[in-house]
Amino acid sequence: MFRPMSDAGRSRSAESGARLNFTFDGRPLTGRAGDTVAASLLANGIVACRETPVSDTPRAPYCLMGVCFDCLVVIDGVGNRQGCLVPLREGMRIETQHGRRQPEELL
């Protein structure tokens, strides 16, 4: 769980950064334009973003730099996305990844 740093240190751009709307498991949330998906989830107090394929154990982002692969989430229906490497976009549908990636439906 993360929160914005104390006001003393924030620049004007942090406060005036565009707010983006997204959903996590259907819940409407907001994030800051420029933040990654993982950072946006952490800033919203999300504790776990996936469950492991081996034992369904909850996991959360660990390294935030693309190395640990614990931040895997489903973004707009596509699984195995590393949340720490994907910039947040307006209207993104983010979901907990339950176990291994589920194949997308072939249209």
Added chain:
Amino acid sequence: MRAVTAIDELADLYDLVVVGAGPAGLSAAARAAELGIDVLLVDENPAPGGQIYRAITTTPVGDRDVLGADYWRGAEIVARFERSQAAYAARCTLWSIGPDETAPENDAFEIGLSLDGRARLIGARQLILATGAQERPFPIPGWTLPGVMTAGAAQIALKSAAIVPAGRTVIAGCGPLLYLLAGQLAAAGTDIVAVLDTTPRANWLKAAAALPDFLRSPYLAKGLKLMTNARRSLRFVGGVTRLAAEGADRLASVRLERGGGAETIACDTLLLHQGVIPSVNLSNAAGCAHDFDEAQHCWVPRLDAWLGSSVRGIAIAGDGAGIGGAESAALRGEIAALGAAERLGRIDVAERDRQAAPMRAELARALRGRRFLDLLYKPAPQFLAPPQDETMVCRCEEVTAGQVRDTAVRLGVTGPNQMKAFLRCGMGPCQGRLCGPTVVELIAQANGTTPAEIGYYRLRPPVKPVTLAELAALPQTEAAVKAVVR
């Protein structure tokens, strides 16, 4: 700088491709471009800076005192790169390096890139790998619980999003970054309830021989300042010999042991750090030879005076060449670029040596004092090879220390590749980045030998995720089709 935002915009062949936009990659690409070389810089992040200068062009943290003067030095490195003629592909991963068997007349490597869900194979005559370092894995019981992260992760969150851990925070481990981060997070308003130092007391004696160089190095003043600032207002607990993260589905507390006693500290976030080690997956998969560096206690690529690896045409710069810090990274990037420029015939040997001379002198100065830090902050054995059987070693495949130890002994396993075949450790998405060093330590321990004797995982491309759809959509050249169809 020419930004590449779609995979189609890439040329079919570059003289030089630099991988990683940290200080080494940025400096190498800028120097190469300034020498008139056709160079492409690729980086998986949306903006340049690597880890040390993460978000230097986009950070929402306005108060420069929070991140410190050293961080802001990165701005000039990026500015120089942006003034150059180099091509720059952000959010672009490089997932394979191999010989170009279908167009050998180019005398180039065939590299696989992926940008925006589309892959492409292009040629590169020379490569400079500047993929940097990663946190050394810190396997303790409970380290996979939500709420446990690396110290580097907290720093990235601060730099790139101006967010800090919300509740009670414990920082644990050893190394200069511990103090730097404690200071930065405290300045940003984090509630740091304790800093737990796992530096083995015995290390002070071992590091003593290297002390004179450290005293003459740039690190002393910086380090003392960091430590005094942090210690002034935070609770420090030294000599910690055991750590465990506790909680049901998320972190609730940290249990520590020191001296003869133990203590449990309730907390919401635990930040772990015990140094950084070179990221070797790409260089390993490309076939570069690595040796185990005893002083730094990690695998390091085998390099010549121009940072050329054992694969002709691939040079490695920055912390990926061996941990040296940001300043040395930029200098090594420059030296690698000069080496590549000479190999490409851009400059002659005399010119190459002339330009490199002042850089080598500066590099020697920048590296002075590292040996002391390496020896002082070498992690204790129990944090390299966890004694508690239930400790997760392979986070991806959920293989425990007990399983690795047990298999090593009962089946006489002598190497990590064999262990991978038996237990699946290293087969998960992180490709051994978080388990490799630990698996090696455990096998070494079981065999009564050293990591150098045990070896490391044999990595193979792709070293970054790429989908079957991307591979299937790769354009098929005449030569490539002929190579397969008989």
